[in-house]
Amino acid sequence: MKNCEYQQIDPRALSVLPSSAQNHTEKKAQRPRRKWEVFPGKNRFFCDGRIILARQNGVLPLTLSLIIVTCGLFFAFDCPFLVKHLTVFIPVIGGVLFVFVVLSLLRTSFTDPGILPRATPDEAADVEKQIDTSGSSTYRPPPRTKEILINQQVVKLKYCFTCKTFRPPRTSHCSLCDNCVERFDHHCPWVGNCVGKRNYRFFYSFIISLSFLTSFIFGCVITHITLRTQAGKTIVQAIQESPASVVELVVCFFSIWSILGLSGFHTYLVASNLTTNEDIKGSWSSKRGAEDSGNPYTYNSIITNCCATLCGPMPPSLIDRRGFLPHDEAIPAVSASEIELPPFTAKNDAHMEENCQDISLSCTA
């Protein structure tokens, strides 16, 4: 397990505090800090905590520029011809789809996916106490799992060593963002953020609307070139008159395969109330046993599953990004995190690379 390292409290850090505390309090007295400034996960915040992104953007700029450039070329080069020969609704539909796609994408990228805040030291101590009294006391810490019953089915909850709490069901720790995310689906590099409970519906609208947009542009460009050739020209001449169409065709052709496939896959997941994570791990596959390992979260009806996942109530963000830190908590959190960062990043990089590849492969599968 990559996150098995205990975070020790270094005695030297404690001795550093009294001398620098005075300087800190002088500075803190002038400016109250918000909680996002001391957030322990690997996230970046903008607009004073309103916007949250993963530390590694992934290819979000590429995704945005591909969409904007392709649509820009479409509106500039194909639409005038099509409006003249067909109907004015083509750019209107294209425009609506484009706006929807970009808004969904930005919403997916900038929304907190359902990050669970780390346990306070008191809570962590309480959990430790419960584990010690029930488990055996050997010098090596035992593997920490807890079994619970959900809808008469046994589910194992794992202990997260980073967040110091037992993960709720369907929660997973994303090593790229260093956060536990509720109903963790996957970390999407195209979107530059994790996809979890709070932004799954935005992600789903993004890929569905993007499928419609790419198919629409593909269809319109084919129609455009066909109409030009019907006027007595060859295909080569038609392409020479409108070279941008070729660029759009190439982009859309390659996108359609992956996006349509992804949309289909996620539609299946939504209908069976599964997450990508559970599907890949085969948590509820029928291979293990006939009745015992069905999905305990499904409502056993496709429509109810869809409605619950996509139109369910919008849960609030659990990390209070814009709240103000109370003065006595600000100092230890800052110095502890500053000192502890360097040793851990070196170790985790290798693991992160593997996970990044695995997850990005699974995302575009």
Added chain:
Amino acid sequence: MQGLVPAATDGNMATEFHNLQELRHSASLANKVFIQRDYSEGTTCRFQTKFPSELESRIERTLFEDTVKTLNNYYAEAEKIGGQSYLEGCLACATAYLIFLCMETRYEKVLKKIAKYIQEQNEKIYAPRGLLITDPIERGMRVVSFFAV
């Protein structure tokens, strides 16, 4: 910096950590009791109604159970999947989710009710007995914590 590199053997780390644990135990157990989540009905927000032994001397069982059951009912109301939540979801989708910028969701409204309820309970029932409840939202909806003042 070098002193922070974890020791090579797991044994050293574990014993050091256990020593720190002891310190934390003695400091915190006397003051705080945590009511954990109850996942028997799925991932919806519910807290266990089992009465913890640490509170036996401080508060009556019925009052405690009432508080936790009312909280559970509030959360069930917030997370209820029905006509109103579908309407909210479809409306949000139709406006490309821009509506969330101006409208408060039903969940947020219920959270405000919960905050008011907890404050009321603290003032009327728990503070006179020397206890205080923290709102679960401040602890990431993981626990309801009771602490002695």
